[in-house]
Amino acid sequence: MCGIAGVVSADRPDPCLVRRMCDVLAHRGPDGEGFHEDAHAALGMRRLAIVDVPGSDQPVYNEDRTVVAVFNGEIYNFPALRRELRDRGHRLATNGDTECLVHLYEELGDELVHRLRGMFAFAIWDGRRRRLLLARDRVGKKPLYWRTEGGTLWFASELKALTRDPALRREVDLVALHHYLTYQYVPAPWSILRGVHKLPPGHLLSWQDGVAVTARYWRVDCTPRDVASEEEAAEEVRVRLLDATRVRMVSERPLGALLSGGIDSSAVVAAMARHSAGPVKTFSVGFDDESLDERRYARMLARHYGTDHHEMVVTSSALEVLPALSWHYNEPFADSSSIPTFHLARMTGEQVTVVLNGDGGDELFGGYLRYLLMARAGRVPGLTFLRAPLDRAGSALAARGAPRSALQRAGRAIGLLGHPAPRRYARLMSSFTSEQKTALYSGPLRASLTDVDSHGLLDDAFAASRAGSVLGRVMDVDLNTYLPGDLLVKMDTATMANSLEARSPFLDHHLVEWAAGLPPRLKVRSGTTKYLLKKAVEPWLPPGLVTRPKMGFGVPLARWLRTDLADLAWDVLTDHTARSRGLFRPEAVRGLLRRHAGGHDHAGRIWALLQFELWCRVFLDPPVPGIDHDLASRP
Incomplete structure (x- = not known):
């Protein structure tokens, strides 16, 4: 697991810039760094060592050093790939996964992505052809930003690494801002900075002779198919989830699991327990608001499997991390559950280096209540x-x-x-x-x-879906928008900020592709969400856990914005600095604040505006005397 960055150009790139870009990614890779420099490419990385800890430093090269790669992520099928490459005559100098990339590229070119099982963002420089290949994994677990100007291309794991280039103009992309205010995140391919792009999930970018071209290499097929029986389908869920969990437990560093007490994370912990010789380490977060606190369910599962369980409570005092969140999330990000996620990752990272989670279960198997609403609304014209x-x-x-x-x-x-x-x-x-x-x-x-x-x-996402029902299309849309744009950004950012690698068994692409074609009746049925998944994992879980109501992972934001956060929101959103941007009508902002204080719920909208303004103050505004604004030294 790493942070990567680089520059390719017809002229010699500045290697010092790439080193500065990697410095700002040190939290993603505290265990080492590596760099490549030639006449047209400068590549760099920071490493979080997990597999082949002493041997798999980067960059990696092919035998004659004409192909070089830097890599962020994990390739879970690397043992089989290594055997295949050796059989084809390739010489492998390490025992890890990254080296597979350069040799697969020699064999398959851009088609190598279809052989990879895992999460990844990588850059391969083909020195002979003076060609760069960037790739991002199928579902968007690992991020990748890029920009091009005058025939030069810059890329990095995080937007703030690109801002280390003084030539980058820090201007808000107004279309990205428009989309952010709708969805609470900036959707790919936009970024909040004009001229900087996110490579979408399942996409490649090739650069040669100063020209950058992007292309999609994967999209899940949601065409519905029949199943022989519910019992066989439930068994297939168990088999695939066990396999996806097994390959994600390969680690030379301490490993654990994030346990919310919901079906998805509980199923992952249950699968881990079946592969583990000792107790699984589990980590949970709760709230002082009982209506949002799921710790009792997490404890139920922890007792059932005898896990080494750890938990914490998030209160409004946890909001002291807001400046750090603005810095780590790189862009305005208004999913308020990033607060408990960040604190949970910080606690977890003190004990383990790798953690498994339940991300993706809702999108694959129909877990959100809005799916039930859309299924019912689909009957009404x-x-x-x-x-x-x-x-x-x-x-x-x-x-x-x-x-x-x-x-x-x-x-x-x-x-x-x-x-x-x-x-x-x-x-x-x-x-x-x-x-x-x-x-x-x-x-x-x-x-x-x-x-x-x-x-x-x-x-557009609805129109592109092959699903045969409104429910199927909604779930397909989520896999291509909300999941990579919000949930995976939240988890990757929070964990990597704390030098912690998060792995998601439900997002194994074999499981994703199989689940996508299940008929909707096995996902939402008669008012029950996640029908098949619950049937499949019920034998693994303690009584009562499967039938418990879904709570979601939220914070008492509306209450905080009327109490502990009220003064901060008013001060930040109505002061001269915010007004001087000229983007929002001051009377409209004040009206939102007043109506929320009066009992109407505008918490999500106020939070979105607050996160945007805090981001502006971290990334756009000139330094304030007496305050260190060097990005490399931010928390």
Whole structure:
């Protein structure tokens, strides 16, 4: 596991810049560093050593050193690949996975990605052809940013590494900001900085002769297929999950699991226990709000398997990490569960180096309550002729309800009825609606975004899906948008900030591809979410865990923004610095704050604005005298 960076150019790149870029990635790789330099390429990396700890330093080379690679991630099928490469006559100098890349490239060229089972972002420099190949794994576990200008290309694992180049103009991409306010994250291929891009999941980028070209190499096929029986399908879930867990337990460093007490993480811990000779180390986080605290369920599973269990409680005092979060997340990121995730990763990283989690179970097997809502709403045609009054009534009702309350859910459901399925889902996933953004924006910002429709991103994702039902398409859309844009960013950033590697058995691409084609009736049935997964893992779990209600992983944000965070939000969002950006109408921002303080729920929208402003102060604003603004020294 590493952080990678580099520059390729027709001219000789600056190797000192690449070293500065890697310095800012030191948290991703505290165990070592390595660099390659030639007339047209400078590559660098920081290493978190997990497999072949003493031997697999990077960069890695082929036999004649004409092909070089830097790599972030894990290739779980590397033993089989190494045997195959040796049989073909390749000489391997290490015992790890990274070296497979250069030799597979020699054999297969760009097609090597189809042979990799794992999570990865890598760069391969072909010195003979003066060609760079960048790749990102199928589902987007590992990040990769890039930019090009004047025939030169820069890339890095994190956006802040690219900002080490003084030639990069730090200007907000207004389209990215528009999308961020809708979804609470900046979706690929945008980044929050103009001219910088994220390589989307399942994509390659090739650079040669100053020209960069991206291409998609993988998309899961959600075409539904029949299954012989529920019992056989449940057994297949168990077999595939056990195999995906087994290969992710290979590590020369201490290993554990994040345990929320939900079905997904509990199933992963149960699978780990079946492969482990000793107690599994498990780590949980809870809250002082009982309605959000799942620790009792995590303890139930921990006792059942006799794990070495550790837990912590997150209170509003945990908000002291907000400046560190702005720095580590690189872009505005408004999923408030990043706070407990960061604290959990910090606690976990003090004891282990590798941790398994349950990410992906909801998207594969139908775990979110919104899937149930969309399945039911799919039976109701879009009442487009009543769209405006339904929107108004639904918004007014939802604003009166507490977060996740029946009143709030009813209001949101009413507002959906005036829209077709893709727009219904877009509204479910939106923090700000289009109308709310229009009311928020200053005149110049509104004029610059007249023709930009953030909901069109989900329209396109719906249209590209091969799923045969509304439910199937919604889940496919999540696999391509919400999962890589929000959940995987949250986990990768929080864990790597604490030099901790996170692995996700549910996101093994063999399991993803198999689960994607299951009929919807095995995912959501008669008001039950994750029907097949629950049936499959029920024999592994203690009584009561499978039937417990889903709670989600949230923080009491609405309450915090009326109490402990109220002054901070008001001060940061209404002071001269925020107003001087000229992006939002000050009276609209103040109105949001006042209405939230008065009992309406605008927590998600206020949090999104707060995270954007905090990000601006870390990355855009000039240093304040007496405060260290050197990015390399940030927490």
